[in-house]
Amino acid sequence: MIIRQLGYAIAFAALVLAAAAGLREAVASGALDAESAKRIMQAMLGLGLAGYGNFMPKKLGRPRRSPEAEARMQAALRVGGWAMTLAGLVYALLWALAPLPLADTGGTIAVAGAAAITLGYALWCFAACRGARGASAQR
């Protein structure tokens, strides 16, 4: 399972490197202008993030001991997955269609916002779970 995931990650990295090299060649030969090459590359990265976010809720790991912890972990993965997928799509769309300054700022805000939501919700779930465990231990 880990080897397969690693394989996908390496394949995606190779694809990004190959695309970067191809775009560089296209710019050097005059077939593509530098702005278009940058837009294509950034849109591709956005789609990669959306793809990763899409599969995030499927990476469950081992079952937790308590159903409460399991439910919260799944909720955190779901929220993170949705946030990353939507952020990736927004990033790709902005870089494909919006003016460069807006794409740059808006894309960064979208991805940073998704990361903050993912991390914040995961921490909230963790704290709620610990709180519930502490309360049940006191009883």
Added chain:
Amino acid sequence: MSRVFKALADPTRRAVLQHLRRRPMTAGELSALFPVSKPTMSAHFAVLREADLIDADKQGTTISYRLKLSVLEDALLEFAHAFGIGAGPAAADGNSTHHREGPAS
């Protein structure tokens, strides 16, 4: 992907996924929520497992199921639920799956 569409086409299977959205549940708990026989429920679980929409963990004689939906599958589930795709319950895929799954416990 066709397995996913097939799995989401049936309202009972969609309802199972909606219940699992709240928390992981055992096969027995889920079976008790539906007015169908346990072998039929087992066949539904087998279809969902084949589509990789749920994850099963067997502890002794108890099988616990938990949700395993990608974002796209989650969106498809909501879409199918909202528009009532496959309004009548589909056959739970024959008797062959009953033997593979065993009784819902």
